[in-house]
Amino acid sequence: MPRYDRDEIARRCGHDSWQQAVEATAHLSQQEAGRVLGVSHPTVRVWRAELGVGVAVARPSAAERKAAFLADPGDPRHGSANGYRNVGCRCERCTEAWTTYQRERRNA
Structure with missing residues (x-):
């Protein structure tokens, strides 16, 4: 240009x-x-x-993001199928959300 x-x-x-x-x-x-x-x-x-200008803040690694998610029980993604499947959280809320998601998927 x-x-x-x-x-x-x-x-x-x-x-x-x-x-x-x-x-x-x-x-x-x-x-x-x-x-x-x-x-x-x-x-x-x-x-x-x-x-030579880049983004000022480097993005945390996937492992760092996962650790931060697991350490924060107040994260709004807890209790979601995404938290269970993509992040690997096995808390009671995420497990229940995944079970409900799978049940609805099978019955649809």
Whole structure:
């Protein structure tokens, strides 16, 4: 994309330059930044790569997310089939939700 198009997009979003727009949206995912700037997320990826700008916070690993879920009994996903199947929680609420889900699935 030519530079003048980039700068025009940035100005429409209230930034002085496309570099400033990319840096201002660095904390957002590519999809969210694309919506804010009015461009596709692959365009955001290219712009970030050209400037060497990445997402500020690294996402925790699957094992870390699972451990955090299991350690927090107040998590709203407890008591859901998702908690049982995808996260591997075997608490009473998640087990009951999975049983109910399977029963409804068989009877449907």
